[in-house]
Amino acid sequence: MTKLLSKWFFLVLLLLTSALNAQVLDQQNVKVGICPQDDFTTLRVQSFSGNWKVEFGGASQTREFLAEGEDNSMMLVPKGLVARFSTGKDFNGGYKKIILSGGELLNLEIPDHQPILLQGIIEIAYDETSIRIVNTVTVHQYIVSTLSKIAITNEPEALKALCIMARTRIAWVLANTAHKEEAYNVCDSEHCMEFDGCGFNRELVDILTNMTTNKVLKYHDKLIMPRFHDTCGGKISSAKDIFSVDEPYHQAKPDLLDGKGSENCFHSPGFHWSIELQKVDVLDFLSLSFAGGAERVYTGWEPEKIDSNGRIQTVTIRGRVPKIISGNEFHENLKVYFGPNSIKSMKFTMELLRRTVIFRGMGDGDGVGLCLYGADGLAKKSQKHLDILKFYYPGTDVK
Ligand SMILES: [Zn+2]
Ligand SMILES: [Zn+2]
Incomplete structure (x- = not known):
């Protein structure tokens, strides 16, 4: 009886911990630097949806609400940040920080840039030369936004493979960020992964990100930094040859299924x-x-x-x-x-x-790791997402 009870207890514990784990990664926060390479001293935000709470000064001494449809122009002046709302209210305090949160969709306009649609928390601060923007979103939201932008495929199995690849990459970056000195974990360029807000979000990517929740690629139980590119042009190169780094899961191989037929990325315009x-x-x-x-x-x-x-x-x-x-x-x-x-x-x-x-x-790109057009080609050849990941990251397991 005690044996049976302890077995049940163990099972419940296992279920509980796995339920907790399932939440952990995809609900974690990622801080994305928005246009961190550019210098600008003005910007404008507009609430597309929802009421946004606007806190001035960082420690929320002063606050105001940005209602749907209203906008707020901010400027960097010698004493700090100042803001003017379309309602006519001015905030001239010269603040260190302005934080927007609580709303659903915010349209951000930076001079000489396409408008960016954002969700989550938007933190506006500055350094000697420019306003600096950090957008905090969950890992789930980050995967959906970045993949909706870079994935050229509509094949569910290819997209599932990409969800796992992108989640692994962001998990790796969170643990080993190259941006330790910055206020953000990832930049919005190819250096980390392209991020352009949530304006491109695709429903299918959202569904498949949920279906693969918490799944990542591991090599000998260790998280990998999965590389990818647009089109290999028929031949994948090794990380050793191209980047002089030893990554055994980034091997040179032909982008061919079973070594025959046409190349998996043959249909790419960059082939x-x-x-x-x-x-x-x-x-x-x-x-x-x-x-x-x-x-x-x-x-x-x-x-x-x-x-x-x-x-x-x-x-x-x-x-x-x-x-x-x-x-x-x-x-x-x-x-x-x-x-x-x-x-x-x-x-x-x-x-x-x-x-x-x-x-x-x-080919288009560095040719190391997963070939985006090749993954689409493999899915069209009836390969499942685990097969696609094994093909481009040999020796890895999905966990
Ligand atoms: Zn980066
Ligand atoms: Zn290829």
Whole structure:
């Protein structure tokens, strides 16, 4: 009898703890830095839905409500933040912080930016040069927003795989944030994961995030930092080759199911690409990007090391003092200079003409980890989400 009782007790305890655990991760808070790289001294918020509580000063000495449809313009002046409501009320105290919470949807307008729709808590503060915004949302809300923005698929099994990937990534970032010095855990760019508020949220992503609640990818019981990219161009590269880091779950392999048929990402617009650039523009790019603007310091460049998949690992920039940099760093700079849709990956060949260079390439992104178009392709080939995750992150388990 006691044996039976203790067995029941153990079962109930197990159920209770797993119920608690199920809540833990997806309900945890994430602090997202909104446009942390940009400097601005004015902004405007409008309540799209709900009554927003506006607290001035941080310790909530002064408060006001922003009703649905009303807006509030804020400005950074020498003494701090000031605000003017569309109702005519002015708050000229020069506050250290302004915190908005309690409403449902807030439209945020930053000069020279598309408006961003936000939920959760919005904290507005400043440093020497600019207003700084931090948006606190739950892990669940974060996954739904970021995936709705980056996922190109409507396949439920591919999306489920992506939910688990994104949750693992945010859990990893929360534990190992690169933004320790900042007031936020994640930035809103590709560096962490692209985040553009909740204006793009898709119902299906929300449902599937709930269906995969709390599930993450582990390698030997340890959380991984899952990498992903738009299109591999038929061949996945290893993290070792591209980033010089030992991540055994990021292996080089063909993006083919059972090693045959057409590539899983063959239907991607980034599978094949080409672009013709002026030679003078390439020389300007080299000097401006790698010599701090000095005129034509570099006379050319060439691939130094190429991995087994044809992806350029390192690059030599020629000049009086030659420079060797990683292909990834070279690519980041190319995207900044020529735009994100110019040279889509470092897997390309070049044809030199008299005045121009034709780049012919495959894939979009760094080619390491999960291929977003490939995951969509695998789901279309009837693969389940666990198969998709095992395919791109070999040796991992979903827990
Ligand atoms: Zn970041
Ligand atoms: Zn692929």
